[in-house]
Amino acid sequence: MSAANLRARVRAEMTEEIKTVARRHLATEGANLSLRAVARDLGMASSAVYRYFASRDELLTALIIDAYDAIGEAAERAAAEATEPLGKWLAAAHAAREWALANPHEWALIYGSPVPGYAAPRDTVEPATRVMLLLGHTLAEAYRSNAVAERPPVTGRFIEELQPIAASFYPDLPPRVIADTIAAFFQICGAISFELFGQLNKSVEEDRRGFFEYQVRAAAAAAGL
Amino acid sequence: MSAANLRARVRAEMTEEIKTVARRHLATEGANLSLRAVARDLGMASSAVYRYFASRDELLTALIIDAYDAIGEAAERAAAEATEPLGKWLAAAHAAREWALANPHEWALIYGSPVPGYAAPRDTVEPATRVMLLLGHTLAEAYRSNAVAERPPVTGRFIEELQPIAASFYPDLPPRVIADTIAAFFQICGAISFELFGQLNKSVEEDRRGFFEYQVRAAAAAAGL
DNA sequence: AAAATGCAAGAGCACCGCTCTCGCTGTGGC
DNA sequence: GCCACAGCGAGAGCGGTGCTCTTGCATTTT
Numbered sequence: 001m002s003a004a005n006l007r008a009r010v011r012a013e014m015t016e017e018i019k020t021v022a023r024r025h026l027a028t029e030g031a032n033l034s035l036r037a038v039a040r041d042l043g044m045a046s047s048a049v050y051r052y053f054a055s056r057d058e059l060l061t062a063l064i065i066d067a068y069d070a071i072g073e074a075a076e077r078a079a080a081e082a083t084e085p086l087g088k089w090l091a092a093a094h095a096a097r098e099w100a101l102a103n104p105h106e107w108a109l110i111y112g113s114p115v116p117g118y119a120a121p122r123d124t125v126e127p128a129t130r131v132m133l134l135l136g137h138t139l140a141e142a143y144r145s146n147a148v149a150e151r152p153p154v155t156g157r158f159i160e161e162l163q164p165i166a167a168s169f170y171p172d173l174p175p176r177v178i179a180d181t182i183a184a185f186f187q188i189c190g191a192i193s194f195e196l197f198g199q200l201n202k203s204v205e206e207d208r209r210g211f212f213e214y215q216v217r218a219a220a221a222a223a224g225l
Numbered sequence: 226m227s228a229a230n231l232r233a234r235v236r237a238e239m240t241e242e243i244k245t246v247a248r249r250h251l252a253t254e255g256a257n258l259s260l261r262a263v264a265r266d267l268g269m270a271s272s273a274v275y276r277y278f279a280s281r282d283e284l285l286t287a288l289i290i291d292a293y294d295a296i297g298e299a300a301e302r303a304a305a306e307a308t309e310p311l312g313k314w315l316a317a318a319h320a321a322r323e324w325a326l327a328n329p330h331e332w333a334l335i336y337g338s339p340v341p342g343y344a345a346p347r348d349t350v351e352p353a354t355r356v357m358l359l360l361g362h363t364l365a366e367a368y369r370s371n372a373v374a375e376r377p378p379v380t381g382r383f384i385e386e387l388q389p390i391a392a393s394f395y396p397d398l399p400p401r402v403i404a405d406t407i408a409a410f411f412q413i414c415g416a417i418s419f420e421l422f423g424q425l426n427k428s429v430e431e432d433r434r435g436f437f438e439y440q441v442r443a444a445a446a447a448a449g450l
Numbered sequence: 451a452a453a454a455t456g457c458a459a460g461a462g463c464a465c466c467g468c469t470c471t472c473g474c475t476g477t478g479g480c
Numbered sequence: 481g482c483c484a485c486a487g488c489g490a491g492a493g494c495g496g497t498g499c500t501c502t503t504g505c506a507t508t509t510t
Contacts, residue, residue: 055498112422157431178428194414206382218408273489280467453508456506460501460502465498467495468496471493477484
């Protein structure tokens with residue numbers, strides 16, 4: 001039994017090592033990860049890697065899940081240190097941005113354009129929602145303590161579509177919580193992506209953090225925070 | 226002379242045909258464009274394509290410029306039919322979204338994560354700003370006709386960085402015009418990207434247009450429109 | 451001890467971007 | 481009108497890729 005466990009542990013270590021090297025390749029080389037190059041770095045034949053990952057896509061999926069978890073944890077950890085809803089939002093957003101700046105290629109992996117021919121498998125949808133859930137729960141918390149500003153009612157058929165989701169998450173709150181959470185999430189991630197992908201070229205250079213916060217505050221205000 | 230012109234015309238036609246086939250490949254196959262496959266589709270040797278484009282990247286650059294121009298023209302055309310600033314914003318945003326839905330891979334090419342190892346050359350920066358300029362000019366127009374709501378002043382060092390740009394474009398207006406334009410542009414493009422890249426999965430299905438408009442209106446409100 | 455399993459390596463397939471050489475053809479200068 | 485020349489297409493080839501299959505070895509299980 002300990003033998004079998006040892007087998008499994010060695011295998012897990014090898015798997016982790018492959019992912020580590022792959023992450024390093026991703027960070028230095030760029031987005032198109034080469035399985036052969038990773039294998040070369042590990043001093044093994046490329047075919048040996050296929051004992052651990054059935055395909056390059058499966059390796060990418062593993063990296064994607066790890067990335068979702070990493071940014072989710074960073075955001076949650078930062079939010080936990082704040083007390084007020086707006087403070088949590090700001091902390092989470094800044095944490096997400098800083099993680100993205102530190103790991104740009106991994107950010108591109110999860111929030112950039114989908115990799116050609118790659119369809120995100122089931123395993124990725126759950127960790128993907130972690131940051132958005134954090135925003136939603138914080139907003140819901142604000143609703144429950146009556147800390148949300150009055151705004152004109154939401155009109156549009158989309159709000160009816162969001163009703164079931166809202167009912168399953170926050171049955172005591174209006175469905176606009178979901179709409180505003182998604183909108184804020186899109187806005188925040190958009191701001192990060194466009195800064196990261198160079199669309200801010202030559203306009204704001206020094207105080208990008210400040211401009212980012214300006215946008216996050218706008219998102220918060222739109223949500224009523 | 227007419228001979229030389231004929232030569233040049235044939236060459237231009239061939240260049241255009243390559244781009245057309247490449248666009249079709251992009252639409253059907255996905256993002257990683259294969260020069261060899263394009264050449265095969267054209268019934269020519271892959272090496273012959275290099276007479277027209279020095280590299281795959283150069284082909285991509287040509288497609289990127291065309292895409293920027295196409296979406297820019299779509300947005301401008303739509304905005305021209307509206308009279309009020311908010312109407313122009315909404316029209317431009319919806320036009321951009323519809324273009325993106327119709328040409329998802331080209332959208333990914335210009336607003337998705339940068340292609341690995343690909344650095345956008347100088348030629349692309351000018352057409353890239355077309356949509357943002359449209360938003361900016363519309364907002365400026367609203368300022369000049371006093372149709373912009375009062376909002377709390379912008380604080381942050383970033384606004385000083387935007388001052389020179391604001392002065393060169395709209396010397397008669399406060400620099401926040403630029404900040405709000407960029408922020409709105411990010412928000413709109415973010416909304417399009419995340420809808421397109423599947424982050425809206427299983428939440429809003431029917432009335433995505435309505436939810437998009439909700440976000441665009443939020444962006445407009447944040448800008449004072 | 452023997453059988454079964456897990457693993458690494460190597461060869462090989464089809465594809466890729468890109469380069470180079472080699473003929474062919476239409477063009478411009480004489 | 482001829483001839484050198486530039487532009488073009490085709491083909492071979494280089495090094496790279498993802499992935500498969502077979503082979504040999506080590507380890508685990510029976």
